[in-house]
Amino acid sequence: MPETAGGGGLRPMQLMIKSLGGCAAVDVIVILKKQRQSVTGLRIDIEAERFHQPLPAPGKKRTWLYLSGKVDLSKAEKAVAMSLEKYCSAAETLRLAGATPHWETRVAD
Numbered sequence: 001m002p003e004t005a006g007g008g009g010l011r012p013m014q015l016m017i018k019s020l021g022g023c024a025a026v027d028v029i030v031i032l033k034k035q036r037q038s039v040t041g042l043r044i045d046i047e048a049e050r051f052h053q054p055l056p057a058p059g060k061k062r063t064w065l066y067l068s069g070k071v072d073l074s075k076a077e078k079a080v081a082m083s084l085e086k087y088c089s090a091a092e093t094l095r096l097a098g099a100t101p102h103w104e105t106r107v108a109d
Contacts, residue, residue, distance in 0.1 A: 016094070017048050020101065023090040024065070027083035032071060035079075040069035063103045077105045 010018070021044040032039050043066040067076055080103050084091045091101060 017046050020090040020094060021046055023088040024083045027087045028079045031079040031082055032075065035075050037072060037075055038070040039067055042067055063101055065103060065105045067107045071107045073107045076107055080105050
């Protein structure tokens with residue numbers, strides 16, 4: 001429960017945002033492994049801004065996905081697009097609610 005409700009945990013929207021990152025991470029790794037890309041690390045940073053009106057208030061999201069290893073950037077970008085548009089149920093749920101996630105993909109050796 002959130003602190004305002006007497007707890008110290010995550011709020012429902014924070015959990016939803018984390019589920020988006022986790023869902024996409026699994027998809028991207030699986031897709032890139034099938035393409036014989038050598039992923040040695042993955043980090044996802046999500047910046048979210050919640051609208052305040054009308055209620056319930058969906059949010060805007062901007063996400064950065066960082067991969068390390070010998071990964072072709074174009075394949076990584078395609079893997080992210082496939083995840084968000086085809087496989088990730090968390091992304092589809094957010095899209096149906098009116099939120100449009102924006103992703104940037106970066107690869108470092």
